[in-house]
Amino acid sequence: MLDATSQPLLELAGLQAWYGESHILHGVDLDVRAGEVVTLLGRNGAGKTTTLKSIMGMVGKRAGSVRFEGTETIHMSSDRIARLGIALCPEERGIFSSLNVEENLMLPPQVRPGGLPLDQIFDLFPNLKERLSSQGTKLSGGEQQMLAIGRILRTGATLLMLDEPTEGLAPVIIQQIGHTIRKLKAQGFTILLVEQNFRFASTVADRYYVMEHGKIIDGFANSELAANMDKLHTYLGV
Amino acid sequence: MMIPILNISTQALFGQLLLGLINGAFYALLSLGLAVIFGMLNIVNFAHGALYMVGAFCAYFLLNLFGLGYWWALLIAPIVVGALGVVIERTMLQRLAGLDHLYGLLLTFGLALIIQGVFQNYFGSSGLPYAIPPELQGGSNLGFMYLPNYRGWVVVFSLVVCLATWFMIERTKLGAYLRAATENPSLVRAFGINVPLMITLTYGFGVGLAALAGVLAAPINQVRPLMGADFIIVVFAVVVIGGMGSIMGSVVTGFMLGVVEGMTKVFWPEASNTVVFVIMAVVLLIKPAGLFGRTA
Ligand SMILES: Nc1ncnc2c1ncn2[C@@H]1O[C@H](COP(=O)(O)OP(=O)(O)OP(=O)(O)O)[C@@H](O)[C@H]1O
Ligand SMILES: [Mg+2]
Numbered sequence: 001m002l003d004a005t006s007q008p009l010l011e012l013a014g015l016q017a018w019y020g021e022s023h024i025l026h027g028v029d030l031d032v033r034a035g036e037v038v039t040l041l042g043r044n045g046a047g048k049t050t051t052l053k054s055i056m057g058m059v060g061k062r063a064g065s066v067r068f069e070g071t072e073t074i075h076m077s078s079d080r081i082a083r084l085g086i087a088l089c090p091e092e093r094g095i096f097s098s099l100n101v102e103e104n105l106m107l108p109p110q111v112r113p114g115g116l117p118l119d120q121i122f123d124l125f126p127n128l129k130e131r132l133s134s135q136g137t138k139l140s141g142g143e144q145q146m147l148a149i150g151r152i153l154r155t156g157a158t159l160l161m162l163d164e165p166t167e168g169l170a171p172v173i174i175q176q177i178g179h180t181i182r183k184l185k186a187q188g189f190t191i192l193l194v195e196q197n198f199r200f201a202s203t204v205a206d207r208y209y210v211m212e213h214g215k216i217i218d219g220f221a222n223s224e225l226a227a228n229m230d231k232l233h234t235y236l237g238v
Numbered sequence: 239m240m241i242p243i244l245n246i247s248t249q250a251l252f253g254q255l256l257l258g259l260i261n262g263a264f265y266a267l268l269s270l271g272l273a274v275i276f277g278m279l280n281i282v283n284f285a286h287g288a289l290y291m292v293g294a295f296c297a298y299f300l301l302n303l304f305g306l307g308y309w310w311a312l313l314i315a316p317i318v319v320g321a322l323g324v325v326i327e328r329t330m331l332q333r334l335a336g337l338d339h340l341y342g343l344l345l346t347f348g349l350a351l352i353i354q355g356v357f358q359n360y361f362g363s364s365g366l367p368y369a370i371p372p373e374l375q376g377g378s379n380l381g382f383m384y385l386p387n388y389r390g391w392v393v394v395f396s397l398v399v400c401l402a403t404w405f406m407i408e409r410t411k412l413g414a415y416l417r418a419a420t421e422n423p424s425l426v427r428a429f430g431i432n433v434p435l436m437i438t439l440t441y442g443f444g445v446g447l448a449a450l451a452g453v454l455a456a457p458i459n460q461v462r463p464l465m466g467a468d469f470i471i472v473v474f475a476v477v478v479i480g481g482m483g484s485i486m487g488s489v490v491t492g493f494m495l496g497v498v499e500g501m502t503k504v505f506w507p508e509a510s511n512t513v514v515f516v517i518m519a520v521v522l523l524i525k526p527a528g529l530f531g532r533t534a
Contacts, residue, residue: 079431082429
């Protein structure tokens with residue numbers, strides 16, 4: 001008998017995606033259960049960002065199946081998908097330069113009850129509180145990343161998708177982001193993470209998927225990481 | 239009283255200053271709408287002048303068919319033309335999303351010709367009279383000049399509308415959505431906001447502003463099918479000078495150029511028709527993004 005928790009929160013089956021004429025995803029299968037932190041690994045250009053964007057409905061054309069809480073979303077527009085409770089922190093961070101920090105933070109509307117209250121977001125990222133009236137893009141790279149994560153915590157989204165949140169950041173900020181992810185997991189958020197840095201990923205992830213050429217080629221749990229290290233080095237070319 | 243050096247009476251000077259401010263008020267209202275539309279839709283709305291004219295005709299029809307006067311027109315014409323804009327956006331402009339600017343420009347230019355052609359067919363080219371509302375007839379003597387009440391009203395009212403629009407865009411939550419969607423529509427949509435609906439309403443709002451300007455102009459310029467056609471060319475020059483898509487820029491530049499034009503009429507009348515275009519050429523040479531434009 002299946003119980004409610006064994007049903008995946010997010011379920012991708014044969015997901016294909018195109019940018020214009022270019023066919024990028026060739027059938028991605030993966031699932032994420034409620035409360036998990038799942039990390040998507042893969043070389044540059046493997047299709048990790050495209051997978052997150054396809055889940056969000058942000059690519060030109062998609063086919064296959066993306067179910068969230070059992071609801072098929074493959075024909076939904078991205079605003080409707082967001083309202084189901086999925087939020088993306090994009091690879092390029094997407095801080096708006098014509099908005100100040102406070103406006104950036106408050107921009108995403110509440111899609112469900114149960115988002116983090118503002119004071120908890122400021123507890124996680126105290127820097128933001130002091131810069132509320134600065135122009136969004138005047139923040140440092142690390143602060144922009146905190147803003148990009150902070151603004152999706154308010155919305156009540158239960159699945160957070162973070163695309164390379166540590167890219168280009170100093171070790172101390174990477175630690176802060178790792179700490180944040182563990183805290184969010186403890187609060188019951190489900191996280192789908194894209195990372196190149198699997199040393200960082202291993203400090204937060206429950207499971208891994210490896211992507212290559214627009215497909216999932218392997219998957220294992222964090223406890224199997226050591227056993228899979230050699231394979232992983234080959235996959236990632238590191 | 240005379241200004242001794244230039245031999246120009248202050249009466250004439252202030253008279254032209256007021257005329258300049260009034261023209262500036264229209265430039266500001268129209269270029270503001272163009273700026274808002276350009277920001278969200280990436281379309282240079284060449285139908286703006288025609289829709290300004292439709293706004294004035296709305297006022298004329300409301301009065302002559304339904305007995306609804308100026309104040310009703312001020313409310314209803316922008317709504318009617320805004321609704322027309324919504325239909326235009328949903329049925330035509332939406333299909334151009336992602337294509338080159340040129341397509342939007344050609345489509346709206348064609349629309350302008352069609353709309354103007356239809357009105358010309360029924361109303362010829364002569365002007366239809368539209369009276370100043372009784373509350374605003376007459377004028378006040380300010381000591382240094384005579385101020386017709388209606389003209390004073392036009393300047394103050396457009397200033398209020400422009401500032402309210404600026405406030406709405408720069409200082410409210412709705413405005414934050416608009417600014418964000420101008421920068422990165424797909425991300426704003428991925429936060430759960432219905433961006434296509436916002437785009438449609440923005441176009442409706444922008445052309446609604448044009449209709450409002452049309453109603454304001456009706457008692458001054460009469461109601462003519464081509465009233466927008468000549469005017470809009472200068473407005474486009476204003477938009478270029480201010481910087482495409484800048485809200486405050488279009489308002490400030492609109493009033494400023496109206497005044498500059500008026501002053502040119504006093505000091506060098508022959509140049510008054512070309513001064514805006516000369517300024518445009520100079521601005522394009524020195525600061526191609528416009529006075530208030532962000533350098534992309
Ligand atoms: N907007 C786009 N239009 C066309 N092709 C694109 C677009 N974005 C990405 N691609 C292509 O899709 C493929 C997958 O890109 P994607 O960004 O998903 O890779 P990634 O795994 O996130 O890589 P990285 O680690 O460098 O971020 C690449 O070959 C890329 O060139
Ligand atoms: Mg990527």
